[in-house]
Structure formats: C-alpha cells, structure tokens
Amino acid sequence: MIPTVLSVAGSDPSGGAGIQADLKTFSALGAYGAAVLTALTAQNTRGVTGVVPVSGEFVEKQLTTLFEDLDVHSVKTGMLGSPEVVDAVVKTVMRYRIRRLVVDPVMVATSGDRLVSEETAAAIRDRLLPLAAVITPNLPETAALLGWSDIQPEQMAEAGAMLRDLGASAVVVKGGHHEGPEAIDVLVDAEGAHELRGDRVPTKNTHGTGCTFASAIAVGLANGKPLIDAVADAKAYLTEALRAADSLHVGSGYGPVHHFHALWTGPRRAN
C-alpha cells in the first residue's frame, strides 16, 4: 500500500527546504504527500528575507479538514510560525491520536537566519515534543532546547537523553554541523544511544538537509519500519541526495540536495 504522509511546515520558494523539500522526499521515497502550510517565507539559497505566518486558526482548519477525510499514516512537522500554530498542531495530534509524529524543531536556517521566535521555540519544547515519536534537532537546536552554549561530539548522547527527558519517545541529535570525514548522528531511544555514521559529502549544497532527513524518517515510519531502521534508511537516502547535489545548479548560496537522485543518470561525485 502507498502510505500517506503529511508535512506541516513552511514554504521555501527556492524549493530546497520546507514543504517543497518534504513533498519531494515523500514522492522520491514512494509515499503520497499531503501538506499543511504554517508560514510563507521569502528565501533563496543565500538567505531568508521575510516570514509571514499563517494564523493558528487557519492551520487548525487545514488540519481538521484534512483529517476528516484522509487516512494519514505519519506526520512530520517543520517550521511552525507562532505559538498559536504550535497549539493548533498539538490539538490535532491529540484529537486524532497521531502516534507516528516526527518533529523537526526548526529554528534557524543554514544561512544563519532565524525562522521562529523564542516563544515559538519554547512552545515546541514544552507542548509538542512530549507528543513526538521522534524529534530531530540539529546541534544549535539541541543547545537552544537545553539552554547550553554548544554541543561537543562526545556530548551528543547525553544531550539526546536530556531531551528525551522532556517527553519525546526518541531523539536524533544530528551532527551535520560538526566537522570530520563522517557525519555522525546519535539516536537516543528507550534502549539507549545508537551512533549512526555516514560519509560526510564534500559539498556546500546542504540546504534542506534537516527537512529531507525528518521527512524520510516519516516515510519509513508510515511504512511500518522500526524507528532505528527508518532513521538509518533516511540517512542513507540523504547521503545519496547530497552526493548528487552538485549536479543541480540552483542559486549561488547553499544549494539544495538532489531529492530525485535515484532517477539521475549523470556522473556521481567521488567522495
């Protein structure tokens, strides 16, 4: 059966992150993608120049209308534009008893531009994280959620366990912002910490890696995979999308990954 996966996220008109990246990922991995928009951004591969949030009331209307009709097999959240939008998502998750919920606690873009306010980040931490099957913070998001100044590689498991204590069933602390020949993420679940290692691809085209990773995990969960397999498969998919990223020529900043790399027959970057 083809599963239906819902993204609740913001729009990135450059097509590399946000709703656009999520729908590409769902499609590339064989799921049917549905989308509820929480915010419009004006952004390109160089930065974000504006954000217009959708009202909490209208996000709730989109969600309710959708859930009254579609069978949704997993949900991924990305940029949530205001505390009211977070509350609309929380209400829906509880009302429709959504279990396969992947929360990417988006705060800042690769360009360094802030995407959500401190109040929104606090609402995500306090009200949405406890409902998640898994949350996928990057290093700055992990530090912000814990009130730490930064996260060293040897602190990732401890940080993940502390985030899990906030109520999420599992946490993937993503190590994309560290350096070294490998990109190492740490999954912390009820059994403990698991290191997930992959080649670090030498490209500056990393726009949307977080959105793509969380969306691929949501597809894995919708297909009934155990979380650890969904995360490992998402990482493998993303690594290939990064390897093919330089074959796209989109913008002059941090370009997007190649979501449809499996359909691409050109030369591959050697690592």
Ligand SMILES: Nc1ncnc2c1ncn2[C@@H]1O[C@H](COP(=O)(O)OP(=O)(O)O)[C@@H](O)[C@H]1O
């Ligand atoms: N250059 C890279 N090569 C391989 N994997 C990467 C690279 N950059 C990031 N990743 C992986 O992409 C995923 C997203 O990581 P990260 O960049 O930390 O998140 P975000 O995009 O939210 O800042 C993680 O699985 C991370 O290990």
Ligand SMILES: Cc1ncc(COP(=O)(O)OP(=O)(O)O)c(N)n1
């Ligand atoms: C609309 C929108 N949502 C999320 C992001 C951030 O994307 P993410 O994949 O977490 O990180 P980078 O692309 O910034 O690496 C975004 N830019 N826009």
